[in-house]
Amino acid sequence: MKKIIYPGTFDPITNGHLDIAERAASLFDHVIITVANNPKKKSLFTVEERIDLVQASIKHLNNVSVSSTNVLIVNFAKENEAIALIRGLRSISDFEYEFQMALMNRSLAPEISTIFMMPDEKYMHLNSTVVKEIAALEGDISAYVPAIVEAKLKSKLNI
Numbered sequence: 001m002k003k004i005i006y007p008g009t010f011d012p013i014t015n016g017h018l019d020i021a022e023r024a025a026s027l028f029d030h031v032i033i034t035v036a037n038n039p040k041k042k043s044l045f046t047v048e049e050r051i052d053l054v055q056a057s058i059k060h061l062n063n064v065s066v067s068s069t070n071v072l073i074v075n076f077a078k079e080n081e082a083i084a085l086i087r088g089l090r091s092i093s094d095f096e097y098e099f100q101m102a103l104m105n106r107s108l109a110p111e112i113s114t115i116f117m118m119p120d121e122k123y124m125h126l127n128s129t130v131v132k133e134i135a136a137l138e139g140d141i142s143a144y145v146p147a148i149v150e151a152k153l154k155s156k157l158n159i
Contacts, residue, residue: 001029003082004115007073009036011043012149013054014131016123020088023117025061032080033058037070044132044156057146074109084113090124135159 006021010033024031033054037047045053047068054066069076077085085105087098095116102114118124126144135141135153142150 003030003032003080004028004084004086005032005034005073005077005080005082006086007034007036007069007076008088009038009041009043009128010050010054011045011128012050012131012145012153013057014123014126014128014145014149015143016088016090016119016126018057018146019119019123020086020117021058021064022061024086025064029063031061031064031086032082033064033066034073034076035066035068037068039070045152049152053146053149053152056148072108074105074112077112078109082112084115086115086117089116089118090127132157 004024006024008017010017021031021033035047035050035054043050051066051068058064058066073085087102089095089098098116105112105114119126123144131141131144132153134144135150136157136159138159141153145153
């Protein structure tokens with residue numbers, strides 16, 4: 001069984017994240033979306049809330065599960081017998097950071113590959129921070145996140 005890890009903060013999960021998860025699910029036997037548990041990062045949603053939102057958003061994907069970790073992602077991948085990490089790329093600036101991380105991960109665990117995927121072009125401009133900013137200013141985010149995420153984000157922001 002070929003497993004792949006799709007790590008990220010997912011604060012919150014967007015349709016761009018889902019696009020990559022859906023395409024990864026068609027390529028691999030099992031995808032583990034791994035919600036980062038990094039106390040140094042200031043997240044709007046708790047880890048538990050982010051896991052719940054991801055789970056609700058991927059119900060239609062039978063070979064995708066959700067987990068969380070606070071260990072190095074390559075160690076998590078080894079523990080889960082994954083062959084690779086999947087990372088989303090939207091722009092050249094993403095590539096520079098992700099390339100550096102991929103090289104570091106390869107140095108730490110040469111047996112774990114990194115695969116880069118781009119979301120559909122309609123999501124290339126999208127990230128969780130922008131979605132939160134638009135929502136906070138009461139803009140329409142319905143095209144960018146699943147309905148459950150939109151509702152939870154509005155509730156969290158008291159909109």
